[in-house]
Amino acid sequence: MKSDMHGRRFLITGGTGSFGRTMARRLLALGAAEVRVLSRDEAKQDAMRQELRDERIRYHLGDVRDYDSVVRASRDVEYVFHAAALKQVPSCEFFPVEAVRTNVLGSSNVINAAERAGVKTVVVLSTDKAVRPVNAMGMSKALMEKVARSHARNHPGSRTTVCGVRYGNVMYSRGSVIPLFIDQLREGRPLTVTDPGMTRFMMSLADSVQLVEHAFAHGRPGDLFIRKAPACTIGDLAVALCNLFGITLELEVIGIRHGEKFSETLATAEELAHADDFGEYFRVPVDTRDLNYALFFDQGDPKVARTDDFDSASAPRLSVPEIEALLRTLPEVQAELTRSLVGVG
Numbered sequence: 024m025k026s027d028m029h030g031r032r033f034l035i036t037g038g039t040g041s042f043g044r045t046m047a048r049r050l051l052a053l054g055a056a057e058v059r060v061l062s063r064d065e066a067k068q069d070a071m072r073q074e075l076r077d078e079r080i081r082y083h084l085g086d087v088r089d090y091d092s093v094v095r096a097s098r099d100v101e102y103v104f105h106a107a108a109l110k111q112v113p114s115c116e117f118f119p120v121e122a123v124r125t126n127v128l129g130s131s132n133v134i135n136a137a138e139r140a141g142v143k144t145v146v147v148l149s150t151d152k153a154v155r156p157v158n159a160m161g162m163s164k165a166l167m168e169k170v171a172r173s174h175a176r177n178h179p180g181s182r183t184t185v186c187g188v189r190y191g192n193v194m195y196s197r198g199s200v201i202p203l204f205i206d207q208l209r210e211g212r213p214l215t216v217t218d219p220g221m222t223r224f225m226m227s228l229a230d231s232v233q234l235v236e237h238a239f240a241h242g243r244p245g246d247l248f249i250r251k252a253p254a255c256t257i258g259d260l261a262v263a264l265c266n267l268f269g270i271t272l273e274l275e276v277i278g279i280r281h282g283e284k285f286s287e288t289l290a291t292a293e294e295l296a297h298a299d300d301f302g303e304y305f306r307v308p309v310d311t312r313d314l315n316y317a318l319f320f321d322q323g324d325p326k327v328a329r330t331d332d333f334d335s336a337s338a339p340r341l342s343v344p345e346i347e348a349l350l351r352t353l354p355e356v357q358a359e360l361t362r363s364l365v366g367v368g
Contacts, residue, residue: 158282175245191224219258245309
């Protein structure tokens with residue numbers, strides 16, 4: 024990967040978010056010539072500028088909803104990581120049109136601007152909530168996947184490769200449950216859980232960056248890469264955090280929020296029937312048939328086989344000690360463990 028990254032010019036949309044900051048550090052460490060960060064939050068851009076202090080980063084104030092601002096940020100860029108999105112399930116339930124404007128139309132703007140600029144590769148970031156979606160956020164991300172994959176169907180000769188990744192909960196990302204739990208522990212409050220038996224896939228920011236790098240290195244037009252993540256219950260996650268911080272578990276069950284599912288799915292049975300298994304990853308290739316279905320009617324598809332969804336309810340389940348070990352690998356949790364919680368409350 025180092026030879027592929029060294030001396031290259033990159034754009035990260037939504038680059039001031041958890042993934043964007045981690046990816047930017049990674050690209051700089053690998054010798055990128057320039058990393059552009061496109062976001063609409065000038066305060067976060069300034070904080071990132073003060074934190075990283077690297078002249079190779081260029082900050083572009085703009086919004087993926089505005090095609091012109093994406094075009095300006097994309098000029099002379101070779102590779103794009105598209106992370107900009109509305110990600111909070113409850114807020115998207117109240118404002119679904121806003122989710123469409125950012126996650127669907129904004130993604131279309133990024134892909135079209137990349138095509139116009141002659142970008143070599145665009146990797147779009149999706150979520151397990153896009154699979155069999157029941158909420159507006161998941162539905163909009165599912166459409167984002169469709170927009171990205173349609174590029175391969177409609178532009179087979181394009182010099183721009185558009186592919187994607189799909190992953191579950193990124194541990195300690197902004198707005199996720201782990202920093203919320205730690206804040207509640209620090210304040211001496213009960214941990215608020217929707218349902219202790221609810222299951223979620225778990226992966227670190229480092230894992231998400233590794234998945235994106237894998238797509239960057241190996242992606243073909245329309246490919247979708249999925250990391251085989253383990254899962255855990257929210258109740259076990261709460262127990263593990265309390266164990267780490269030496270605090271007696273106290274839960275407050277608040278019930279399932281707007282648009283939440285009891286379990287999540289990373290890949291459907293239909294996708295897995297056509298997927299390539301690469302050990303840590305699945306690659307789901309795009310269906311490149313055109314609209315002349317009659318040409319395929321009599322042929323059938325020998326690859327189709329019965330299988331199950333890759334679901335957090337049935338995926339390999341992390342035990343509480345395994346969750347604790349995984350949490351200890353997170354720099355943010357390590358930093359919190361150095362802080363004394365004695366007398367908090």
